[in-house]
Amino acid sequence: MNTHGPRRDVGTHRPRAVARGRNPLRRRSDRIQSWCTVLFLLTLVCGVPFAALSVAGAAYDSQLRVVHAEEAARHRVTARLAEDPPDGPRGADGPSTRQARVRWTGPDGARHSGVATVTGGTRAGDAVLVWVDRAGALVRAPASASTARTVGWFTGALSAAAGLALTCAAQSRVRRALDRGRYARWEAEWKEVEPAWSGRNRR
Template identity: 40%
Template sequence: MAAFRGPRVWLWRWRRNPLRRRSDELESWLLLATWALTLVTGLLAGLATAHAVESSLAQQRAEWHPVLALTSKNTPAASTSAASHERVWAEVRWTAADGSPHTGQARVEPGSTAGTPVVVWTDRDGRLVTKPASASQAGLRAGMSGVLVGASAAAVPLGGGRLLRRRLERQRMEQWDAEWEKFGPQWGWKTG
């Protein structure tokens, strides 16, 4: 059977009590500050990260563009052991927007002959890049990054608060031991 605890009292840590020590009051304020700082830190870090990732991916979508490239050499045919839909690496060449020729490695269909057209993605300098994330993929990446960074950032004040509470608890126990050493032996006296 559970012990009777009485009615639940809201904000009991801040109510007047003659047995409340200064360390108890300090702990109550520390607890409140720790939780407030944890929530604010996690929320701000998560939102800032999500916004930064979202804007970075939007910039990539705006600056990166597809270019038609041609394979430079014949590529080996698909092996029977490998999946038929697997692409292979091949050297490709393309002309950038400024008219300069470029070469690089890209994934192409197996068995492609020299001169086979392939769509590659380039940045504004004409360098090969991966296909940019779509708007929905960018939103998912931004959200996941925001949650991860927000939770990690919130762990810092939470851990700091726990360390401070542990230190307060250790000081209380040392104070309790000192008081017990002082008054404990008096219990052995007999009155009467």
């Protein structure tokens, strides 16, 4: 038989208000900052990657359309070097490229000429491949699919960096704004408490 009254659980228990997240020492600004921190973390984990991937995909699709348009509007023709490249024929540094005048005949039989980039080591009369548009004018080679992928990844990386910077800047501004409010309230409360605490009001 228990002669000491009803048994009580022994142990450390947090007050019910604290257990329910109603800590009286927790200010409204603290709750706002906690929710903002959660929002910023969700933005960093979910929002920034989603936005970066969306922008990267849009940039890739746009650049890929440019690639397809250039491929449809440009084609290669065989031309002949009208002159030796400026550095002379078949130099030791053959793999380098140079600018030289070339001539070619279009599908309609018309003769064309222009300055194109050719591989070093060629000489007058050699056959080279050049790119021309539908009007027969010399143009650069069309962009490739790898260029579209590079543009997409680069744009996505820039978007991710910008999103990260904006999120961190927003978090910093919110924290500073909340701190200014806390300091203002502390200063107002201190003006009320300090005279009684220091004894100035007893003079």
